[in-house]
Amino acid sequence: MKSYKLLNHTADIGIKVWGKTKKEALANTVEAMFDLLTDSNNISVVQTKQRTISGADIADTLINLLREALYMFHAQAWLCKKCEILELSAKKLVARFSGEPYDAKKHQLKMEIKAVTYHTLKIERVDKGWRARVIFDV
Amino acid sequence: MSEIKLERIDDNRLLLPQTGKMKVPGIIYANEKIYQLLKGDESAKQVANVAQLPGIVNYSLAMPDVHWGYGFPIGGVAAFDLEEGIVSPGGVGYDINCGCRLIATNLSFVDVKDRISDLTTALYQHIPSGVGSTGSVKLSGKDEKKVLEEGAKWAVKAGFGLTEDLEATEDSGAMAGADPEQVSARALERGKQQLGTLGSGNHFLEIEVVQDIFDEAAVQAFGLRKGQIVIMIHSGSRGLGYQICDDYLALMVKHMQETKIELPDRQLACAYLNTTRGRNYLAAMACGANYAWANRQLLMHHTREIFEKTLRMAPRELGMRLVYDVCHNIAKIENFKIQGKMKKLCVHRKGATRAFPAGHDALPARYKSVGQPVLIPGDMGSGSYVLVGQEKAMEETFGSACHGAGRVMSRTQATKVSQGRSISRELADQGVLVMASSKGTLREEMPEAYKNLQDVVQVMHESGIAKKVARLKAVACIKG
Numbered sequence: 001m002k003s004y005k006l007l008n009h010t011a012d013i014g015i016k017v018w019g020k021t022k023k024e025a026l027a028n029t030v031e032a033m034f035d036l037l038t039d040s041n042n043i044s045v046v047q048t049k050q051r052t053i054s055g056a057d058i059a060d061t062l063i064n065l066l067r068e069a070l071y072m073f074h075a076q077a078w079l080c081k082k083c084e085i086l087e088l089s090a091k092k093l094v095a096r097f098s099g100e101p102y103d104a105k106k107h108q109l110k111m112e113i114k115a116v117t118y119h120t121l122k123i124e125r126v127d128k129g130w131r132a133r134v135i136f137d138v
Numbered sequence: 139m140s141e142i143k144l145e146r147i148d149d150n151r152l153l154l155p156q157t158g159k160m161k162v163p164g165i166i167y168a169n170e171k172i173y174q175l176l177k178g179d180e181s182a183k184q185v186a187n188v189a190q191l192p193g194i195v196n197y198s199l200a201m202p203d204v205h206w207g208y209g210f211p212i213g214g215v216a217a218f219d220l221e222e223g224i225v226s227p228g229g230v231g232y233d234i235n236c237g238c239r240l241i242a243t244n245l246s247f248v249d250v251k252d253r254i255s256d257l258t259t260a261l262y263q264h265i266p267s268g269v270g271s272t273g274s275v276k277l278s279g280k281d282e283k284k285v286l287e288e289g290a291k292w293a294v295k296a297g298f299g300l301t302e303d304l305e306a307t308e309d310s311g312a313m314a315g316a317d318p319e320q321v322s323a324r325a326l327e328r329g330k331q332q333l334g335t336l337g338s339g340n341h342f343l344e345i346e347v348v349q350d351i352f353d354e355a356a357v358q359a360f361g362l363r364k365g366q367i368v369i370m371i372h373s374g375s376r377g378l379g380y381q382i383c384d385d386y387l388a389l390m391v392k393h394m395q396e397t398k399i400e401l402p403d404r405q406l407a408c409a410y411l412n413t414t415r416g417r418n419y420l421a422a423m424a425c426g427a428n429y430a431w432a433n434r435q436l437l438m439h440h441t442r443e444i445f446e447k448t449l450r451m452a453p454r455e456l457g458m459r460l461v462y463d464v465c466h467n468i469a470k471i472e473n474f475k476i477q478g479k480m481k482k483l484c485v486h487r488k489g490a491t492r493a494f495p496a497g498h499d500a501l502p503a504r505y506k507s508v509g510q511p512v513l514i515p516g517d518m519g520s521g522s523y524v525l526v527g528q529e530k531a532m533e534e535t536f537g538s539a540c541h542g543a544g545r546v547m548s549r550t551q552a553t554k555v556s557q558g559r560s561i562s563r564e565l566a567d568q569g570v571l572v573m574a575s576s577k578g579t580l581r582e583e584m585p586e587a588y589k590n591l592q593d594v595v596q597v598m599h600e601s602g603i604a605k606k607v608a609r610l611k612a613v614a615c616i617k618g
Contacts, residue, residue, distance in 0.1 A: 008548040010179050010206040040439055056392055059404075064392075067384060074377055075327050077270070102270070109269040110578055112338040112618070114232045114380045118210030118391065118404035137232050137380075138339060138549065 004032035004048045012117070014135040018126070019094040023085035025123065025130035026062055026093070030083035033116075034099070036136070037073060038107045043081035046100035054092045058122050061093055062132060069097065077102040111138055114127070142182045144173070150601040152181060156196075159400070160189040164198040167540075167597050172202050175546050184211035187402040191216070192410070193223020193374030195476060195483055200536055201490050202597035203544030203589065207231075212489035215538045218411065220482055224399065225416050226408035227386040227423070228468050229486035234382060234426030236341075237308075237465035238491075238513040239434045240443065240524065241601045242360075244457035245367040245449075247347040247613070253449060254345060258571050258614040265343060265440055266335040267618040268575030273334035275436065282329055283318040288430030290463075293435035303435060305502045307463040308492060311431040313470075316424035321378075322385045325422075329378030329429055334436035336373050338576070340542075340583060340618030343437065344370045346521055346610035356526045356607040359508040360461050368610060369458075370522050371437050372515045374467065375430035382426045386419045411484055420469065420484075427468060457596060461524075462511040466491045466541035472537055477533065485536045493539035493604045495525030512539050512604045514595060515610030517588035518561075518580075519570045521611040523595045526603035539604040540595070543588035552587040553578070565615075570571055574617035583617065 007014030013114030017026030017031050034040050051068055072078040080099040087094040114137040122133040144166065154164030160345060164185040176182065181204045183192060188210055192211045195217045196329040204213035209228035218224055238500035250257075266273055277285065285292045290304055290311025304310045318326075336343060348366045351357050362368070375382075390397075390407035393415065409416040442458045449456070454462060476483070494500055494510040501510055512525040520543070531537050547555065561580045562572045574580050598604045 006550050008550055010545050010548050011212055012208060013549055056394065060391055064388065071324060074381075075324060077272070104270075105548065109576075111576075111582075112269040115384050117208040117228075118387075120402065137208065 003028045009135055013133050013138050014133065017132045018129060020129040022130045024089050025132050026065060027085050029062065029132045029134060030066060030080060030097070033066055033069060033113065034080050036111060037113060038079060038109050040081055042107055043079045044100050045081055045098040048096055048098045050094065050096050052092065054096050057091060058125055061091060062123055063116050063118060063121065065093065065095055066134065070113060072097065073102065076111060079107060103115055118129040142186060144182060150597045154185055156189070160186055162189050162194050162197050164189050164200070166204060167202045168199040168508060169593065169597050169599060172589065172597065176204065179206040181206045181211040185214065187406060188214060188216050190330065190402060190407065191224055191226065191408060192399060193219040193594045194565050195219055199277050200524055201538065202594045203489065203539040203542050205544045205546070207488065209403055210486065210488045213540060213544055214397040214488045215486065215490045215536055217483040217485045220411050220484060223411055223484060224408035224417055224487065225381045225411050225469055225484055226406055227390065227419060228405045228407065229488055230383065230423060231467040231488050232380040232383045233374035233421055233467055234379035235430035235465040236467040237430065237434065238515050239371040239438060239439055239463040240373065240461040240511070241369040241514050241575040242362060242459050242461050243367045244455065246365045247367055248365060250292035250449070253612050255571060257345060257445065257448050258573055258616065260444045261343060261441065262573040262616050264444055265437065265616060267337065267616060268365060269338050269522055269618065271335045271618070272331040274313070274434070275333045277330050277333060279326070280306050283569070284430050285432045286318045286321060286425035287316050287331065289431040289486055293432045298436050298439040303460045306460040307431060308465055311435060313427045315421055316428050318425055320418045321382060321425050322423040325385060327382035328381050329376070332376040332378065333433055334440065336378060336437065336618055338579060338618070341373045341618055343441065343616045344612045345614040346370055346612050348608050349521065349611040350609040352606040352608065353526065356508045357506060360511050360607065361459065362461070362524070362608055369441055370513070370515055370610065371434055373434055373437060375426040376433065382422045386422065389415065392488040400446040415542065423469060429463065430465065437613070462513060464491055464513055471535065474532065483536065485537050485538070489541045489597060490538040491541045492537055493525070493531045494537050495527050495529040495532060514540060515542050515592070516591035517585045518542050518572060518583055518615050519565045519568055519585050520591050523591065524607045525595065525598060526607050527604050528602055530602040531604060534537055535603055541597050543591040543594055545587055546589050547587040549582040552584050553581045555586065556581040556584050570612050571614040572617065576618065579617055
């Protein structure tokens with residue numbers, strides 16, 4: 001996981017994530033979030049899950065994607081290593097998550113992420129692709 | 139705070155003049171020292187953003203512990219008209235009814251100082267804390283709904299505490315209007331296993347000693363004395379509260395266009411109070427608040443049991459009684475005098491503590507003559523303050539005061555600065571025993587990451603919003 005950087009925010013934690021394409025930037029944001037939770041090098045790919053996500057626009061769809069992924073961890077104790085965006089339109093996407101159930105012996109949790117926020121949220125075109133910026137409430 | 143100009147009103151207040159789309163001016167409670175710290179972040183801009191929301195009354199306020207949040211600043215207070223105003227889940231925060239509970243004991247530090255280590259170890263072993271921890275109580279669907287409706291009352295009925303605990307809890311530990319039907323299946327799922335857990339991040343349970351006394355009458359009414367052992371618990375509504383906030387935030391963003399409310403930041407998404415969506419959020423939020431009160435009631439009950447067992451003392455001997463439980467992340471419908479007339483308003487306190495004065499109807503009989511205890515937890519090691527609410531709070535801050543020290547350093551900065559240092563050793567040298575499930579949390583929560591609590595409290599004291607009653611020194615701290 002090297003495609004993201006931590007942002008300085010007084011109370012919370014933010015990330016800046018890059019991708020060659022918009023799909024890749026969105027998928028990398030999910031992977032970065034799980035790397036904040038636990039070292040994603042220790043997550044294996046055992047199962048895959050697929051979800052269709054929608055939102056008011058692309059930014060809202062990204063937040064809903066992260067919400068769905070975070071819920072997998074909070075309620076189903078499941079960790080995602082790899083995320084792929086299979087389909088993407090202006091207000092909808094189909095994502096595939098690959099990972100495994102959380103195991104306290106194998107995965108050391110680094111922090112609690114309470115929620116994904118809209119605060120200073122951005123998804124934008126940059127020189128060599130796409131960049132997303134998200135702040136989490138931790 | 140690049141483009142925002144603040145004007146000093148007096149030693150403890152700054153005016154943020156009404157400009158652009160702001161509907162009211164802003165007021166930030168800060169002395170010069172705190173103002174210098176504020177310059178580095180975006181909190182004043184966030185105060186200005188809140189001032190743009192429909193139906194806001196008088197001022198968009200920030201307490202002296204203000205810091206950059208998301209949407210509303212942390213330390214923000216704003217009141218809205220019930221007809222023309224809004225309610226915003228982001229103005230309450232994810233951790234609905236995050237709050238503090240102070241427990242007094244008959245113990246003196248001099249008598250038990252050799253047992254602090256045993257007590258701390260026992261508390262750390264038996265009180266679930268840290269990321270993903272689960273509680274001792276597994277709730278059935280039916281019981282969980284009762285928790286959401288009855289809050290701490292459910293806990294006391296179920297054997298986790300005493301009726302007198304409820305009298306010393308804001309809203310008697312059960313907020314009216316809670317409707318579990320407005321809470322999603324996801325939120326209910328997350329709430330099932332977390333009742334009686336401390337959580338992580340800045341949540342804690344501390345053993346503290348009453349160190350300085352500033353107000354004899356209030357100290358007596360609150361049952362405190364110098365050298366006394368007290369326990370401070372800081373926790374909230376856990377995953378259930380986070381999910382309720384998130385669900386309604388998503389819903390309000392989805393319907394943003396039809397509400398026709400122009401927002402400078404989506405995190406401020408809101409609904410008019412007189413709409414079904416606004417009412418449903420308040421009914422769900424009350425469920426989150428009640429879960430938090432039940433949670434802190436359980437944490438207190440376990441603390442009592444652990445003290446009894448470790449010290450082999452009877453409950454009567456220990457005398458562990460609740461001084462007060464007050465929340466600092468909430469929206470409440472309360473009465474205030476606006477231009478000479480009493481008016482019901484929806485007050486958002488996001489990282490702000492209710493601070494009602496003597497004589498207020500909402501206070502229990504034993505505090506009526508002095509005012510409400512205002513519990514201000516500090517960062518690890520610096521201890522806490524007990525203040526008492528004053529009439530000025532009703533006139534200026536919608537009955538609110540600060541809620542803590544407030545961060546000045548981001549978590550990543552704190553982690554960097556603390557590289558190569560042992561935070562637990564440094565705290566031990568200051569006489570504070572710390573046990574935490576994560577070293578990372580210790581680094582992020584290091585004392586230097588926060589403003590000086592004394593400065594923050596002094597601003598409240600000098601401005602007459604809440605007066606200092608006692609300072610509590612931490613001797614042991616359990617963190618997630």
